[in-house]
Amino acid sequence: MNHRQGLGTASEDVVAQEMVRRGYRILDRNYREPWGEMDIVCRNDREVVVVEVRSRDGPTRADEAFESIGPRKRGHVRRAAQIYLADLPEDFQEVRFFAAAVTWEDGEARVRVIEDAF
DSSP states (O other): OOHHHHHHHHHHHHHHHHHHHTTOEEEEEEEEETTEEEEEEEEOSSEEEEEEEEEEESSOOHHHHHHTOOHHHHHHHHHHHHHHHHTOOSOOSEEEEEEEEEEEETTEEEEEEETTOO
16 A cells, blocks of 8 residues: 555544544445445434545645545545435435545644535
8 A cells, every 4th residue: 555545544534533423323435336436424313424535644734635626526426425325225314425634744633524515
């Protein structure tokens, strides 16, 4: 695993922990379809949340990570979510899309989550 892959995995781990801390249960991670993929899928009592995770190493702004989630990426995530949710045996009332930015500096992670990001 190269540095970039390791950084991505570590960032997804940190965000998954944050979502659990917020009261969500992780349903899936790194779900892939030919049309796209979802980093984290989680849920609480009434909603399913898809979280797109972006990470940056060094003293960068979280905004830079969020800006990297363009229209094409959002479309791919939405398409993967449609396929995933069609087969989900659990009832839910709402689907939401969050974006999470993890910035790393000196081995410390800082997480920022934007709810209803797209």
